[in-house]
Amino acid sequence: MTGIADAPTRASAVDDANARRLIDLVFRARELGIVAVLALLVLVTALIEPRFVDLTNVQFILVDATIFALLALGETMVVLTRNVDLSIGSVLGLSAFLSADLFGHHHGISIVLVFVVGSAIGVACGLVNGFLTVVGRVPSLVVTLAMLYILRGIDTLVVGGGQVVASSLPNSFIDIPRRTVLGLPLLAIVVAVVIGAGAYYLRSFRSGRELYAIGSNPDAARLAGIPASRRVFTAFVISGGIAGIAGVLYAARYGTIDSTAGSGYELQVIAAVVVGGVAIFGGSGSAVGAAFGALLLNTILSALYVLGVSPFWNQAIAGGLLLGAIALDRGISLQLAAALRRRRTHLGA
Amino acid sequence: MGRGLRERIDSLVRWEVGLGFALVAVIVFGIIASSQFLTSFNLFYLNLSIGEIAIMTLPMTLLIVTGEIDLSVASILGMSSALLGDLYSHGWSMPLVIVVVLAVGAVAGWVNGFLVTRVGLPSLAVTIGTLTLYRGIAVVILGPSTISTFPARYTNVGVTTLPHTGGYLSYSVGIFIVLAVAFAVALHATAFGRSLFVMGANEEAARYAGIRVKRTKLTLFVVSGMVCALAGVLYTFRLSTAVQNNGIGLELNVVTIVLLGGVSIFGGRGTIVGVVLATAVFAGLQNALFLTNFQQSAMGVVTGTLLLLSVLIPNLSAFAERGRDLLRRRQLGAARGARAREAAP
Numbered sequence: 146m147t148g149i150a151d152a153p154t155r156a157s158a159v160d161d162a163n164a165r166r167l168i169d170l171v172f173r174a175r176e177l178g179i180v181a182v183l184a185l186l187v188l189v190t191a192l193i194e195p196r197f198v199d200l201t202n203v204q205f206i207l208v209d210a211t212i213f214a215l216l217a218l219g220e221t222m223v224v225l226t227r228n229v230d231l232s233i234g235s236v237l238g239l240s241a242f243l244s245a246d247l248f249g250h251h252h253g254i255s256i257v258l259v260f261v262v263g264s265a266i267g268v269a270c271g272l273v274n275g276f277l278t279v280v281g282r283v284p285s286l287v288v289t290l291a292m293l294y295i296l297r298g299i300d301t302l303v304v305g306g307g308q309v310v311a312s313s314l315p316n317s318f319i320d321i322p323r324r325t326v327l328g329l330p331l332l333a334i335v336v337a338v339v340i341g342a343g344a345y346y347l348r349s350f351r352s353g354r355e356l357y358a359i360g361s362n363p364d365a366a367r368l369a370g371i372p373a374s375r376r377v378f379t380a381f382v383i384s385g386g387i388a389g390i391a392g393v394l395y396a397a398r399y400g401t402i403d404s405t406a407g408s409g410y411e412l413q414v415i416a417a418v419v420v421g422g423v424a425i426f427g428g429s430g431s432a433v434g435a436a437f438g439a440l441l442l443n444t445i446l447s448a449l450y451v452l453g454v455s456p457f458w459n460q461a462i463a464g465g466l467l468l469g470a471i472a473l474d475r476g477i478s479l480q481l482a483a484a485l486r487r488r489r490t491h492l493g494a
Numbered sequence: 495m496g497r498g499l500r501e502r503i504d505s506l507v508r509w510e511v512g513l514g515f516a517l518v519a520v521i522v523f524g525i526i527a528s529s530q531f532l533t534s535f536n537l538f539y540l541n542l543s544i545g546e547i548a549i550m551t552l553p554m555t556l557l558i559v560t561g562e563i564d565l566s567v568a569s570i571l572g573m574s575s576a577l578l579g580d581l582y583s584h585g586w587s588m589p590l591v592i593v594v595v596l597a598v599g600a601v602a603g604w605v606n607g608f609l610v611t612r613v614g615l616p617s618l619a620v621t622i623g624t625l626t627l628y629r630g631i632a633v634v635i636l637g638p639s640t641i642s643t644f645p646a647r648y649t650n651v652g653v654t655t656l657p658h659t660g661g662y663l664s665y666s667v668g669i670f671i672v673l674a675v676a677f678a679v680a681l682h683a684t685a686f687g688r689s690l691f692v693m694g695a696n697e698e699a700a701r702y703a704g705i706r707v708k709r710t711k712l713t714l715f716v717v718s719g720m721v722c723a724l725a726g727v728l729y730t731f732r733l734s735t736a737v738q739n740n741g742i743g744l745e746l747n748v749v750t751i752v753l754l755g756g757v758s759i760f761g762g763r764g765t766i767v768g769v770v771l772a773t774a775v776f777a778g779l780q781n782a783l784f785l786t787n788f789q790q791s792a793m794g795v796v797t798g799t800l801l802l803l804s805v806l807i808p809n810l811s812a813f814a815e816r817g818r819d820l821l822r823r824r825q826l827g828a829a830r831g832a833r834a835r836e837a838a839p
Contacts, residue, residue, distance in 0.1 A: 292795030461630025
């Protein structure tokens with residue numbers, strides 16, 4: 146009796162393990178694909194224009210990609226929960242101006258304190274986003290679209306016609322993105338470690354896994370006892386905080402900050418995240434993939450620049466890539482679902 | 495069932511009555527803010543400032559009613575403007591250019607609709623992508639150049655008053671009124687319009703009821719693209735300038751007006767009357783703030799707040815209900831606890 150009752154369970158356990166292996170394989174292939182495209186791109190561009198792989202140019206690309214990769218980590222956490230944060234560009238702009246402005250008003254202020262202020266500004270914005278989304282039950286698209294313009298408006302009011310210029314910033318601050326270790330920008334190494342930690346958290350911690358569960362099926366996640374509201378709220382706060390820190394880094398990188406700093410970044414970051422294999426419907430993808438997406442996007446733009454393609458193409462290419470990536474992911478997930486179904490019927494027969 | 499329907503109609507009526515009061519309040523605010531507010535010159539200026547945005551709210555209303563959204567509207571406007579300028583500067587005749595621009599707008603809308611209905615992608619993601627893509631195409635077409643050599647015959651459409659309207663109405667608002675009537679009839683007085691509400695309320699049910707959901711949504715995206723291209727033509731004539739960043743960020747205003755008009759962001763609910771009233775409220779508020787020398791670049795703060803409020807306020811009754819529910823459950827729990835304590839010994 147027990148044997149007969151057990152048989153289907155055991156078969157379905159094997160089936161499940163197989164299915165999981167297949168899903169894992171597909172997603173690893175998706176991330177490896179990005180790395181392969183990146184390698185191919187660098188190779189081809191370097192063959193045409195050797196200047197592209199100059200140490201200084203590589204450092205340049207890495208530092209620029211670093212800011213996007215960092216933003217992509219926060220955006221990934223939000224997108225995983227089937228939400229979206231469109232306000233990060235404006236948060237970055239506000240934080241960049243307010244934190245860099247501190248140097249002008251308080252001479253000798255510690256850089257650590259400036260970073261703390263920058264991230265606090267971001268966290269405050271994230272709190273508002275999270276509160277309105279979770280407690281106000283307003284779709285995150287509407288909340289963060291409104292916040293995009295509200296924060297940019299506040300930024301314009303605060304900045305007025307003025308701007309922060311590089312000469313008002315201390316050298317030790319400007320040098321942050323320029324410091325290198327063995328030829329690699331220190332900033333890129335630090336951010337890589339942060340992204341690694343973020344990816345590990347999402348992959349292996351209970352609360353990290355819960356973000357995926359919420360994105361896969363919000364109702365089921367709630368019924369399974371996952372504190373969905375709290376997790377989504379936290380994701381928005383983290384995304385805001387990261388955008389705040391990215392604002393300070395932006396200030397250090399560019400030196401000149403006016404009221405348009407970081408405008409449009411949200412679109413590039415979402416493009417990077419989606420190109421990196423994070424499903425826009427939530428529930429799948431990794432922070433490492435998103436970071437590679439950011440690196441790929443920056444490398445493409447830089448390669449085009451080196452190859453003499455007008456930078457006017459940048460936006461169109463970012464948009465095209467975003468559309469291509471979501472269409473590709475849709476195709477992959479349909480194929481995957483079909484493959485899993487075939488397998489199940491095969492085993493069932 | 496009948497009662498539920500009546501309640502729904504009641505709540506809609508209440509929202510539109512609320513908008514009516516808001517409109518009165520805005521007008522009073524405008525009159526207090528400046529003696530210029532009610533002059534025909536200012537009202538004509540108000541017309542000009544809202545015309546293209548108002549036109550774009552109409553197809554957006556239909557899309558949001560079906561549960562979709564089009565965030566690429568302002569980029570289609572910008573792309574149309576850039577194309578108009580570029581083709582005209584290459585010596586094409588203006589009527590032909592306009593036809594081509596409208597056709598390209600329709601194609602842009604079709605691409606959105608194709609990706610949403612045939613490839614099966616969420617419209618939010620698709621139109622964020624095409625927001626970037628179409629603006630990118632505008633940048634590619636014009637680069638840093640500005641084209642402003644349009645013949646006065648056409649640019650006059652942008653800056654003169656519609657004849658026989660007492661100097662109050664612009665051509666753009668005239669077109670808006672005609673289109674609003676057409677959209678209102680289509681949405682509220684035809685089987686097609688009813689099917690949009692069904693789709694928005696329950697797409698699966700709509701499909702089982704034999705409604706061609708995908709084809710209808712595709713049509714709506716095409717209409718949206720074409721109407722936005724028309725808005726782009728009017729925008730270019732009004733400023734008599736084609737530049738790559740024409741109309742950048744206007745999607746916020748369009749979405750704000752539609753949601754302020756009582757259209758549910760979740761689909762299935764909304765009226766053209768509400769959207770028209772919301773357009774008037776929005777235009778009046780913007781204009782009154784302009785007259786009080788409010789910094790125009792910070793207008794995003796006002797618009798964004800308005801957007802949040804128009805989505806939060808309908809949720810307030812749900813909040814109250816949830817609070818009452820929680821209270822009742824707690825009382826029930828307490829009563830049950832007391833009963834259990836009584837029974838225990």
